[in-house]
Amino acid sequence: MIMTNDFSFQNTTKVHFGRNALSKLSSEIIKYSRNVLLVYGGSSVKKYGLYDKVISELKKENITVYDYDLVKPNPRHTDINTGGKMCRENNIGAVLAIGGGSAIDSAKAIAGLACSDTDNCWDLVTAKKPITKALPIFAVPTMASTGSEMDASCVISNLETEEKKGYNGPALRPAVTFDDPVNTFTVPPYQTACGAVDIMSHTMDTKYFSADEKMDMLYRMMDEHLKTVVKWAPAAYRDPENYEARSNLLWAASWALNSFMTCGVRQAASVHAMEHELSAVYDITHGHGIAILTPRWMRYILNEKTAGQLARMAYNVYDIDEDTPVMEAAEKTIACTEKLFFETLGLKSRLSDFNIDDSRFEEMAKNACGAAGVIHGFVDLTPEDVANIYRMCL
Numbered sequence: 001m002i003m004t005n006d007f008s009f010q011n012t013t014k015v016h017f018g019r020n021a022l023s024k025l026s027s028e029i030i031k032y033s034r035n036v037l038l039v040y041g042g043s044s045v046k047k048y049g050l051y052d053k054v055i056s057e058l059k060k061e062n063i064t065v066y067d068y069d070l071v072k073p074n075p076r077h078t079d080i081n082t083g084g085k086m087c088r089e090n091n092i093g094a095v096l097a098i099g100g101g102s103a104i105d106s107a108k109a110i111a112g113l114a115c116s117d118t119d120n121c122w123d124l125v126t127a128k129k130p131i132t133k134a135l136p137i138f139a140v141p142t143m144a145s146t147g148s149e150m151d152a153s154c155v156i157s158n159l160e161t162e163e164k165k166g167y168n169g170p171a172l173r174p175a176v177t178f179d180d181p182v183n184t185f186t187v188p189p190y191q192t193a194c195g196a197v198d199i200m201s202h203t204m205d206t207k208y209f210s211a212d213e214k215m216d217m218l219y220r221m222m223d224e225h226l227k228t229v230v231k232w233a234p235a236a237y238r239d240p241e242n243y244e245a246r247s248n249l250l251w252a253a254s255w256a257l258n259s260f261m262t263c264g265v266r267q268a269a270s271v272h273a274m275e276h277e278l279s280a281v282y283d284i285t286h287g288h289g290i291a292i293l294t295p296r297w298m299r300y301i302l303n304e305k306t307a308g309q310l311a312r313m314a315y316n317v318y319d320i321d322e323d324t325p326v327m328e329a330a331e332k333t334i335a336c337t338e339k340l341f342f343e344t345l346g347l348k349s350r351l352s353d354f355n356i357d358d359s360r361f362e363e364m365a366k367n368a369c370g371a372a373g374v375i376h377g378f379v380d381l382t383p384e385d386v387a388n389i390y391r392m393c394l
Contacts, residue, residue, distance in 0.1 A: 009263050013149075014176045016178050017251070019180060021178040022178055027061070028138065029096065029138055033092070033093025033136070036094045037092045037094070038065050038067050039099075039110065040068075040069055040098040041071025041103060045099060054098060070082060071106050074102065074279050074280075074286070075109065075157060076159060077120070080106060081119060084114045084116075084119065093136070095114075096137075096139075096140070097137070100143035100145055105156065106154075108137055108172045109124075109167075115135060116133075121156060122156075125166075125167045132170060137173075138175060138176050143184055143195050146253065147254050149174055150258040152171075153168035153172065153257075188240075192233070192236050193237055193341075195253070195287055196229055196236075196345065197290050197347070198287040199256050204271075205272055205290075206262060207222065208222045209310075210265050210378055214265055227316070229252055230318070232245040232249055236249055268376060270297065270378065274368050277364040288348070291345075294337060295338045299392070300388065311327075311333065320332050320333075358394065361391060365383040365384070
C-alpha cells in the first residue's frame with residue numbers, strides 16, 4: 001500500500017490572468033495602502049511601456065509611488081537593505097514588483113525586512129525562521145520562470161560572503177498577482193530558454209525525482225506539467241509573440257512552485273543546492289546553471305534503483321515507447337533533456353563555456369552540502385559527489 005505524508009495546503013494568492021489583468025491593479029492595491037514601493041530593474045520595463053502602464057493604473061486611485069530600480073539578477077542583500085530603509089522612512093504600506101524572479105524576490109525580501117527588527121536582510125536569511133510578518137506584496141511578472149509570483153519563498157545573494165540562500169514564510173506569498181502573457185513577449189530567446197529550464201526544474205528537482213511515494217493524481221499532474229513546458233517552450237523561443245505559448249509557460253511557472261504539487265512530498269532540491277553555489281561564486285544565470293547541471297546529475301545518480309523514475313519521464317513526458325526497457329528509457333530521458341536544453345533552446349552545455357574551471361569545486365561542493373555534510377534528496381550527495389558532478393559539467 002502506498003502511503004502519502006500528511007500535509008496542510010493553503011495558497012492565498014489571488015491571480016488576475018489575461019490581457020486585462022492590469023486593469024485590476026489599483027483597485028487591489030488600494031485595499032492595503034496608498035503608498036507603494038515599485039520594485040524593478042533594467043531598462044526594459046520602461047523601454048517597452050510597461051512602467052508607464054503601471055503608473056497610469058496606480059494614478060486611478062491616487063496611489064503614491066516610490067521607485068526602487070536597483071533589481072539585479074541574483075538580488076544583492078545590500079540592495080534589499082536599501083529598499084527596506086525606503087519603506088520605513090516613507091511609511092510605505094505595500095510593495096509592487098514588475099519583472100522576473102529577481103524583481104519579485106527582491107520585493108519579498110524588502111517586504112519582510114521592512115516589518116522586521118533588523119536593518120540587514122541577511123540576518124533574516126541566517127536566522128532560518130519562517131517570515132510571519134511582511135508588507136503586502138503584489139507582482140506583475142514579465143517572465144515565465146521562477147514562479148515567485150505565487151510562492152512563499154525568495155532567494156538572495158551575499159556577494160561579500162559568496163553565498164546565495166533563501167528564506168521563506170507565509171507572509172512572503174504575494175497578495176495578488178497580475179499575469180498578462182503579453183508582458184512576456186519582449187523576453188529574449190536566451191531568457192525564455194533559461195526560464196523554461198527553471199520551470200521544469202521546480203517540478204523535477206523538488207518533487208518528481210523524490211524518494212517519497214506520491215499520490216497518483218499529483219504524479220500525473222507533474223507529468224503533464226513537464227510535458228506542457230516541453231511542448232510550449234520551443235514555440236515561445238521561436239515565436240516570442242505566440243500568446244498561447246506564453247500563456248502556457250506563464251501559468252506553468254506559477255503552478256510549478258505554488259505548493260500544490262508538493263503536497264505530501266518532502267522537497268529535495270539537489271540540483272538547486274548545487275546551482276546556488278555556481279551563481280553565488282560565478283554569477284551565472286540561474287536557469288542556465290540548472291540546465292548544465294541537470295542531465296549530469298541524472299547520469300550520476302542513475303542506477304537500477306533510480307532508473308524507474310527517470311524512465312517514467314521518458315514514457316510520460318517525452319513520449320518514448322512504453323515497451324522500451326527501463327534502463328534504456330532512463331538513458332533516453334537524459335538524452336531528450338540534453339537535446340531540449342542545448343539544441344532546441346540553444347543553451348551552452350558546459351561550465352567551461354563561461355571560463356569556469358575546477359579550482360573552487362571542492363569548496364563549492366562543501367558549501368552546497370551545508371552543515372549536515374550531505375544534500376538529502378532523491379539520492380543523497382556528499383561533497384565528493386557534488387564535486388564529481390561539477391567536473392562532469394566542464
